[in-house]
Amino acid sequence: MQEKNRKKLLKKVETEEELLFIAKMEEEIFGKEAWSLKQIKEEFKNSFSEIFVFENGKKLGYVIYRKLFDEGEILRIGIKKEYHGRGFGKKLLKELLEILKEKGIKAVFLEVRENNAPAIRLYEKNGFRVLGKRRGYYSGEDALIMEKILK
Secondary structure: HHHHHHHHEEOOOOHHHHHHHHHHHHHHHHHOOOOOHHHHHHHHHHOEEEEEEOOOOEEEEEEEEEEOOOEEEEEEEEHHHHHHOHHHHHHHHHHHHHHHHHHHOOOEEEEEEEHHHHHHHHHHHHHOOEEEEEEEEOOEEEEEEEEEEOO
């Protein structure tokens, strides 16, 4: 039952249309810091990476992660702005963590802008902890390095 439910929420990207959707969302959410369609396509071709679209009746978000051995790194994650604050980010993250666990991932890492309090709260509520800081990571702004151990 849980597997069927997850497949409805996170769908592995397979089409150009889905990549275009992600590129549009990147621009909407991250502005000048957005990944280009070219960057997204390069990650799509990377055998260590997977890209998912988050759907709940319609496309609401996406996530791009990379796997190396038993570690995963969340590279990009986003929910459409009009759906922020409605629990969709939590659902997306929870489903992703379950998938990573099933794939044998033991630790998940990410970077988050130091002043992005809503995202930091979301990650902390889902078991991530701060490991350190990357100075100037986001065009001069610092990033927190966060980790979650999957059990």
